[in-house]
Amino acid sequence: MCPLLTEPPLPPFTSPFHLISKKNIEMSPTFSSSISLTSLFSPHHLFFSFLAFLISFLIFFLTHNKTKSKKLNLPPGPHGWPIVGNIFQFARSGKPFFEYVNDNIQKYGPIFSLKFGTRTMIIISDEKLIHEALIEKGAIFASRPRETPTRNVFSENKFTVNAATYGPVWRSLRKNMVQNMLSSTRLKEFRAVRLRAMDKLINRLSSEAEANNGVVWVLKDARFAVFCILVSMCFGLEMDEKTVEKIDQMMKLVLATVDPRIDDYVPILRPFFTKQKKRALEVRKQQIEFVVPFIEQRRRAISKPGSDHNATSFSYLDTLFDLKVEGRKSAPSNAELVTLCSEFLNGGTDTTATAVEWGIAQLITNPDIQTKLFEEIKEIVGDRRVEDKDVERMPYLHAVVKELLRKHPPTYISLTHAVTEPTTLAGYDIPTDANVEIFLPAIGKDPKMWSNPEKFDPDRFISGGEDADMTGVREVRMMPFGIGRRICPGLSMATLHVHLMIARMVQEFEWSAYPQGKKLDFSGKYEFTVVMKEPLRATIKARRSSAAAQ
Numbered sequence: 001m002c003p004l005l006t007e008p009p010l011p012p013f014t015s016p017f018h019l020i021s022k023k024n025i026e027m028s029p030t031f032s033s034s035i036s037l038t039s040l041f042s043p044h045h046l047f048f049s050f051l052a053f054l055i056s057f058l059i060f061f062l063t064h065n066k067t068k069s070k071k072l073n074l075p076p077g078p079h080g081w082p083i084v085g086n087i088f089q090f091a092r093s094g095k096p097f098f099e100y101v102n103d104n105i106q107k108y109g110p111i112f113s114l115k116f117g118t119r120t121m122i123i124i125s126d127e128k129l130i131h132e133a134l135i136e137k138g139a140i141f142a143s144r145p146r147e148t149p150t151r152n153v154f155s156e157n158k159f160t161v162n163a164a165t166y167g168p169v170w171r172s173l174r175k176n177m178v179q180n181m182l183s184s185t186r187l188k189e190f191r192a193v194r195l196r197a198m199d200k201l202i203n204r205l206s207s208e209a210e211a212n213n214g215v216v217w218v219l220k221d222a223r224f225a226v227f228c229i230l231v232s233m234c235f236g237l238e239m240d241e242k243t244v245e246k247i248d249q250m251m252k253l254v255l256a257t258v259d260p261r262i263d264d265y266v267p268i269l270r271p272f273f274t275k276q277k278k279r280a281l282e283v284r285k286q287q288i289e290f291v292v293p294f295i296e297q298r299r300r301a302i303s304k305p306g307s308d309h310n311a312t313s314f315s316y317l318d319t320l321f322d323l324k325v326e327g328r329k330s331a332p333s334n335a336e337l338v339t340l341c342s343e344f345l346n347g348g349t350d351t352t353a354t355a356v357e358w359g360i361a362q363l364i365t366n367p368d369i370q371t372k373l374f375e376e377i378k379e380i381v382g383d384r385r386v387e388d389k390d391v392e393r394m395p396y397l398h399a400v401v402k403e404l405l406r407k408h409p410p411t412y413i414s415l416t417h418a419v420t421e422p423t424t425l426a427g428y429d430i431p432t433d434a435n436v437e438i439f440l441p442a443i444g445k446d447p448k449m450w451s452n453p454e455k456f457d458p459d460r461f462i463s464g465g466e467d468a469d470m471t472g473v474r475e476v477r478m479m480p481f482g483i484g485r486r487i488c489p490g491l492s493m494a495t496l497h498v499h500l501m502i503a504r505m506v507q508e509f510e511w512s513a514y515p516q517g518k519k520l521d522f523s524g525k526y527e528f529t530v531v532m533k534e535p536l537r538a539t540i541k542a543r544r545s546s547a548a549a550q
């Protein structure tokens with residue numbers, strides 16, 4: 001996911017998403033995820049859930065006879081309670097959503113259904129079924145489900161690439177993002193922005209190590225570096241670190257606000273959540289008031305070129321100011337621009353930083369692979385800083401990044417899909433109001449497709465003769481960016497950022513475990529992506545006397 005966006009398993013500053021125990025999320029609010037029920041099961045919520053359970057029986061008995069005749073042949077799944085469905089079973093399992101899903105895969109197979117209140121989720125985890133849904137029947141499975149009311153507020157009624165239903169708005173927004181911002185030609189224009197951010201990353205790591213006996217937090221620093229790139233690309237303004245941090249805090253506040261609540265699944269409980277609704281509207285107002293001045297600054301800067309010395313030559317906002325969206329007469333409003341900027345920032349931040357954290361953890365655990373990568377960097381780049389153009393010439397670096405994305409897809413559940421018309425998959429009915437969830441962890445680890453899949457072995461892509469096309473067009477072997485019409489549009493930029501960060505981090509520092517000799521735990525937990533359960537702290541040693549930018 002890119003967990004960026006504001007709703008289904010993605011989230012406005014939006015991202016990929018998840019369910020219930022603490023921090024079981026997948027993406028974010030301007031990325032829409034369907035199932036981020038982070039705080040669903042607080043005692044407060046459980047009380048209302050109990051209430052819902054009682055009311056549910058009443059409604060169930062009143063409506064049972066009417067609904068019986070419409071019964072669909074849904075995929076199998078655990079029998080749920082009236083109204084609340086499987087919510088309590090999930091809560092009682094005490095497991096993160098992805099583990100609960102895993103248990104159900106063992107019981108019900110590669111396609112099964114869950115009922116969360118009024119939402120039916122159909123979870124698919126098999127390569128062939130995923131290929132059939134997202135490629136062979138791609139146009140049918142290319143939509144998104146309805147939003148929760150809170151996410152609707154932050155996504156301006158689904159006015160984002162990730163949340164829009166399959167149709168003209170989605171086409172216009174996505175085409176603009178891909179062609180005018182993320183094409184390879186456009187990406188080249190931001191070379192200097194990336195170089196500066198990489199220098200900042202190295203400087204931050206150096207000063208943190210100096211202050212902490214060589215020890216650094218990997219995720220936090222990687223996250224900040226990639227966020228700096230995206231902020232600059234989005235607003236076209238050079239900002240100091242403090243301002244960037246404030247934008248980040250606002251983004252996090254929004255993500256926390258759009259976290260799904262039980263009343264998103266059991267709407268009869270809504271009257272009990274008026275305080276939260278009011279709070280969400282306040283946060284949205286705060287977000288708009290905070291971001292609009294940057295939008296106006298950029299508007300002024302491009303209307304009078306040369307007037308603002310902090311303005312860069314091009315930005316995402318420039319592509320949006322006069323954007324013609326199919327079926328609409330007016331250009332995006334300021335509130336819509338805030339939402340689209342949030343999506344851009346959300347989509348590429350946590351996802352990319354998460355990949356870097358897993359990658360560095362693997363390089364620490366496999367020092368021979370780290371050495372081989374460093375040797376490649378020395379041979380291809382020498383003593384100058386690694387740049388975009390070098391990445392293309394480093395096959396081993398490519399293999400390392402591909403291997404880390406195979407083993408550790410940053411999101412476990414793709415953004416939620418929905419079908420545009422009733423259809424079938426594996427002989428089961430897929431209704432238009434179902435959330436179709438693609439469960440990724442097992443993809444990329446199937447022993448029928450990969451030799452020794454548990455081993456972190458970049459050489460499988462070089463001497464091992466294995467490969468995988470991440471777009472999944474021919475067959476699905478690994479799909480960290482999703483596949484089909486809704487495949488992540490940020491794929492090229494994201495992989496470039498991961499390549500650059502890993503290469504610079506290894507070029508400048510030798511990485512080892514903290515404390516020395518510690519065996520790293522590779523279990524994951526949901527934050528907005530699947531990060532390391534124990535956040536990675538590492539010891540770094542500068543490889544040359546001045547590790548800072550040269």
Ligand code: HEM
Binds near residue numbers: 003347410482486493
């Ligand atoms: C390593 C980094 C990233 C990963 C792993 C990732 C992963 C994903 C995944 C799994 C999806 C859902 C695909 C689906 O619906 O089937 C997605 C969608 C999306 N991603 Fe990313 N992403 C990353 C970086 C980015 C970046 C850098 C951007 C742009 C700034 C971005 C923007 C989006 C958008 C806009 C969508 C929604 C596409 C649509 O609905 O048409 N992502 N991403």
